[in-house]
Amino acid sequence: MLDHQTLLRGEGTLPGLLRLRARERGQQVALREKVQGIWRGRTWADYYRDARRTALGLMKLGLQRGDRIVIASEDIPEWFYADLGAQMLGVQVVGIYPTNPWAEVQYIAGHCQAKVAITGDQEQTDKVLDAMKAGPGLPHLRHIFCVDMKGLRRYAPGEPHSYEHLMALGDQLIQEDPLAEQRLDRSIDALVPDDVNILVYTSGTTGPPKGAMLTHRNFIFAAYSYAAARQMVDKRFESVCYLPLCHVAERGYSTVLHLLTGGCVNFAESIDTVSANIREIAPTFFLGVPRIWEKLQQHFEFRMKDSGRVQRWLYRVGMKRGRALSDRRAVRGRLVSLGDRFEFGFWYLLLFRNMQRHMGLNRTHTRMCGGASVSPETLKFFDVIGLPVGQGYGLTEAGGLAFVQVPGRPFVPGSCGPAMPGVEWRVGEDGEVFVRSPGVFQGYLFDDKGTQDILAPDGWLASGDIVEVRATDEIAVVDRKKAIIITSGGKNIAPSEIENALKDSPFVREAIVVGEGRKFLGGLIQIDFDSVGRWAAERELPYTTFKSLTQMGEVRELIQQVVDEVNSKFARVENIRKFVLLEKELDHDDGELTATQKVRRGLINKKFARELEQIYGGAS
Template identity: 60%
Template sequence: MIAKEVLMAGETTLPKMLRQNAAEHGSKLALREKKFGLWQGADWNHYYQTARRVAFGLWALGLTKEDTIAIASENTPEWLYADLGAQMIGVRVTGIYPTNPWPELQYIVKHCKAKVAITGDQEQTDKVLDALKFEGGMPDLLKCYCVDNKGMREYTEDHLGSFDDLLALGDAYRAEHPEADAWLDAAITEGTPDDVAIIVYTSGTTGKPKGALLSHRGIIYATHAYAEMVGLEGLDLETVSYLPLCHVAERCYGPVMHLVMSGKINFAESIDTVAANVREIAPSYMLGVPRIWEKLQSGFVFRVNDSGKIRKKAYDWAMAKGRVLSDRRIATKGDVSFGDKVMSKLLYWGMFRNMQRFMGLQNSRVRMCGGASISPETLRFFDIIGLPVGQGYGQTESAGLAFVQTDTSYFRTGSSGRAFPNTEWKLGEDNEIFLRSPGVFSGYLYNDAATKDTVSEDGWLATGDIVEVLEGDEIAIVDRKKSIIITSGGKNIAPSEIENALKDSPYVKEAIVVGEGRKFLGAIIQIEYDDVGRWARDNDIAYTTFTSLAKLPETRELIQGIVDEVNGRFARVENIRRFALLEKELDQDDGELTATQKVRRAIIETKFEAEIAYIYGGTKA
């Protein structure tokens, strides 16, 4: 068992942790994926030995310490085999979102000078082939190995191979070099905590993605500190992996947490089957981005609405009673009366137990929301039904989280919790938060200027986030410093709170508040196609496509009612005076969204020129 003080200080490496887990838990289940309708598992020994085969294969290709490989794939065991195998010999790993189009893949592979690409399937391989053909190609790339070669029988390119080919190459290298095992053992042992383990490219909401260099020390520290603060230690950890592994949150609180806790990872079949897979597995720990929690909530609510009047009334009554209990629990900081405890039990057995089981979360002890801000009403929904979802604060450059909510008896609305042990923080003049901890990154790849702008010589990370300090040294995120809107009247307004309030409605998928240098605030709104479509059908309103639905006057009236209701929650200067409805869905391929589905704010003024003209000029181009 790895000592707690070693983990807290990050005084080890991921390959060393894998080696130790294999030695201590060799035959224990480590990984599972679903094939042909059945869950099939691999133990720690298989995980470790397959990663070693990858390491030998990369050596055979001539890769050495501080070279880079790129992985473009959905979440699979092979992702982890390649990840840890590369790190065993000091090769850095960068992940690429499976949703990225080929120009974005090309930019990352060229920028990090990756020598090997691991692809998940034909679609990802085709992107690599396109990136090789156009706009200068990828001159450093030597080979591409694909995990699932279905549909690729006619591919004849010399630099293409299967993942099994890479493993076979490693086996041949090992057979030709009797000392290979000793060499690899030595390489793992000689790896240091401050070696760069992974390169995580930022989402690029305000410009080109930058490659953040994260060390073994940083990601192990951030992961273990989180596990200790939320009480995961001693838990039989079982998770469902579905968020992209190239994202720092999934990487740290999926595979790295798996190594820290010696737990089990179950790989979802696809993003479309997450809900079904979660119900099958009933994980003990659940990490979700806001969209997942919102979908779980709206999916159940619409199911109830379709289930008949009696069940609907029972649900509404239980939720109303539960909200009262939730309000009191928050007001008393978890110090609830005996009567409230009895009522909570009755609601659980009468309604909420079935809701938890329907979502597959009945065994979950810790639930976490990461990646972006989330609607307070969504968080309140899960608190009411007995599944409080914790929040935290951090960013790629801090190896994931640096603050987290810990007291599960109540979560203060809007709070991001307290700082991790060994994390220092301070506020700048404009309330920007600065962090210093073992989790702070090593800098940006090939970008010294950006590194100097972000990390001071004495290790303080300038986050670019404006915060408010709450009671008990908890913090609340106000907004990104670059996102603050200054109106022509000189008022500073944080748009995210208004945007989240609009997205409280199941009928609003995205909201972008505008108003920089203007007399009043406006909003560009994208409707939630499925939910607004269901509303239209229920009200006998005809439509054919997203565009026709968005253009309907009835749809505009529906959204106007939501805007009016939200305006009532804010001061007049923060009211949305006029809004424009998008007539198409925002799309990553069109450059409007990042791979994590965040709006690229850098392009708002140009991309949404027609909508802004309508809001402030009265006509729509």
């Protein structure tokens, strides 16, 4: 049996950690969800018991080490039970985004040859059933178990069965075979850190998704190194789980970091209620994608516009003084002078404390932004009010994280921080960053060529990201290597920096810079419907739909002002000469965005041919 510290430091497995927590903290609350308006908790003993029941149910169905299951569901406790229960048998778990259409469900479940599907509700079940009926179907899939059977009672006899039925199969196995639980214990004991336990399918921005094979060691190393770097190993961990659990980030924090720290995970009711749930829970740890941080900032700024004259004046002065203090803190990593500390304390009591409480982040000791680059102005806003947000850099194939900003260091704008303990790195001649660590994956499932293209025999992983080295040991991401635009004049331009500058405006929801092989850069811009709609209403400009709003001359002039302001910050060759306002919001179902809301750049010429014609008029 591995000792406590060995398990925590990476020489363990996720089911082993769950068993440890159940023994140490069995009666402490591990998971909470809102049921009929009331937050209800489940203990570590409950978590471990239901994961074991799931494992025994899968054992009853004949699943063995090396088999695979898929989970297609919103974030719910049963996600955790199915995930850890399957891993107890050495069965590999594949998550599917709940927003994926049936065709993508078919591709992923078919590619990984899943034998069992766990679904959250009727919508996800229907996708699996559609995938089974259409085209090549899902020849390896044997069973479907659904958590919420509402709407499924009148389906044809047989499957799908309820998730409770799967756990009941486990109970039945124990009655039939008194040695079943001993076999399960031996299965958990037989797991080793380098066993593949989770497959994460990449977002597929330039091609079909690839199944990255990750091990217990990959995940535990990345989570433990992050906790050590952020000085949170012994701090209270309470989080809000709302990002898709099939994504490496949410899996790494809500599942693995939760197991390492022994805290509590709270399930948001939905993506639309995240802000309200944060205020109810007041988490100590919060992971937000850029859009969440931007929305928190915009919501508060809009709220201040509707407040009284005195409050607006107080907010304006406080933010101005707070910015000056933030600038000084950035130099040394902390406020040095007694006067600065006293002034921040004054504004904290008068203004910032209430802002933090309003957002529900007043108890957070660690805040993280992940998933994509975020506007420096958004980060500055939170730093000003005393809620610095850490950035990091990583990729699925490296266990999710490799670099992270750490407390107490001077702030380097745009930096992702230094490498985490145990991570080696180097930069190639073209600026691509390579990493090597215990977090690096074992390769892509059934794709030797794809693996060889990215992973060298000596363990170095080619990230595909171009970076700049700052402050000698920190990196800042410039852009994806494949996203770099080369104009007809031979200029190499990283579009993401320009796109992020455009998205600094509350009126811009999405921006796509184009210009590969062209004489100048163009822009495809999606307005923020809420912000621009509010702006139009304040000016009594009538509109009915998203399309009608984008077609208003006043709105185009508004966005032209945003583009002109951004152009003034960049060299002329990096200026957007012409832009088009998209007449619909980009959508995953229409193939314009990945499940992680990233633009599918490989489809730009096809999806936006009409808009490109408007910008370039058939000329380069």
